[in-house]
Amino acid sequence: EKFPEHWLNLMEQHQITLWNTAPPVMSMFLEYALHTPGVIERFRKLKLRCVMLSGDFISLTIPKHLHAMLPNCEVISMGGATEASIWSCWHRISRERHYQGSIPYGRALANQSLHVLSREDLRPVPILVEGEIMIGGVGLAAGYHNDVVKTDKAFVWSEHLRQQVYRTGDLGRIHPNGEVEILGRADFQLKINGYRIEIGDVEAALRAAEGVDEACVVPVGNGARKRLIGFLKCKDEVSAATIASSALASCKKRLPAYSQPSKIHLLDTGIDGLDAAEGEAARLETGREGSWPLSANGKVDRKMLKQFHADHEDGGADGAGLGGGGGFG
Known part of the structure; x- marks a missing residue:
């Protein structure tokens, strides 16, 4: 339940x-x-x-x-990944440490290895340089059952490491203390009007805004009509007007114009909506106040977020976004 x-x-x-x-x-x-x-x-x-x-x-x-x-x-x-015995790394979250932006992905568990490699030649990248997170060690699976093509694509040999590794599809970087930071999914990268955009960067900019607790961004549309839609979970007792101003300022400060969300929706947290002069913030009803819609495995259901936006796009789409005239961008 x-x-x-x-x-x-x-x-x-x-x-x-x-x-x-x-x-x-x-x-x-x-x-x-x-x-x-x-x-x-x-x-x-x-x-x-x-x-x-x-x-x-x-x-x-x-x-x-x-x-x-x-x-x-x-x-x-x-x-970690199912292909490498479910869990391959861990990080004990400290009470004293002040985390900047996100919780580290962590360090490898015993008998496993965690690497950040270049996606082209599977070579270890320098400290703080983005690469793809790959897993090795005794927990690595032999491959996918009866699927040679998929196996050969995901389980690869690194000449530089002299071992086989699994390509997780996650982007990350190694910090000087040896901890790996996860930056987002490689398949969450997309192009809008010719510009490459990392959805994780957009979500991080929204989370940095005053009054925002959590954020999720989904792409909608195709071709020249493709754009980003943001969803915010807000902190207690923060007005929608404050969130609108804060989120807009945070995105403008941290993101180029082409990667800013074109519209923002709020989770249904009971926060007062914007007044008529500013527009009305659409609220996502999730069945539990202030909670994300979840998939069967407990992750944020991004398909439901896209459907919510589609349902509110017609007949008052401008009013659904935070800020005057239909949101950010």
Whole structure:
């Protein structure tokens, strides 16, 4: 079930000590705990000793709230791929460390290896230079069953490493301390009017805006009509007008004009909408206030986000965006 009340009842009943889900599921649970009368006291009494999060972007607010309410609970970021035994790297999220923008992908687990290589010749790239994250080690699969073409494309031999590695399709870079930072998906790169755009960069610019908790960006349209649509999950008690101004300023500061979202939608968080003079912010009803729509595996359902935009594009599309005249751009 996707209902936090049910999860809380089960965790109390069975004295659960270990949590393991995609980050949006924990985000939904925290929203329920923080905004439902009487629940936060129950949450603080949970026996959780370890929260493991993997498979999607981890908002900085998730470990912040967990550390505040459950001071004895470890929060760990896990990463990897099914083709390399599910998990290949990890990072213990520190209470004291001030994270800039995102949680590190981390370091390789025992008997596995994590590399950032050039996509062309599979050569290790210098520190802080973007490349593709690739995985090696004893956890590597032999390939895809009865699919030689797909296997040969994903499982490749690196002459520079002298070993076989799996191409994750994730872009990243290595920091001087040896930690790998994930920058986004290679297949999240796209071209709009001839310009290459990294969706992860656009999402990072939106997250940096005042009043924004989490952000998700999806491409819509084809050819010359292709554009980016942003979705924001907002912090408490922040007006839509403030979010509009902040998000616009953040995008203009960090992004070239061609990569800025053409329209922004807000999750349904109960925040007051813009007044008539400024336009009206469309709200995405997800079934749980302030939560992302989730796919079956607990990740953000980007197809549903695209459908929501399509449903609000006709008959008042200009009013659906934040800011006057139909959003940013």
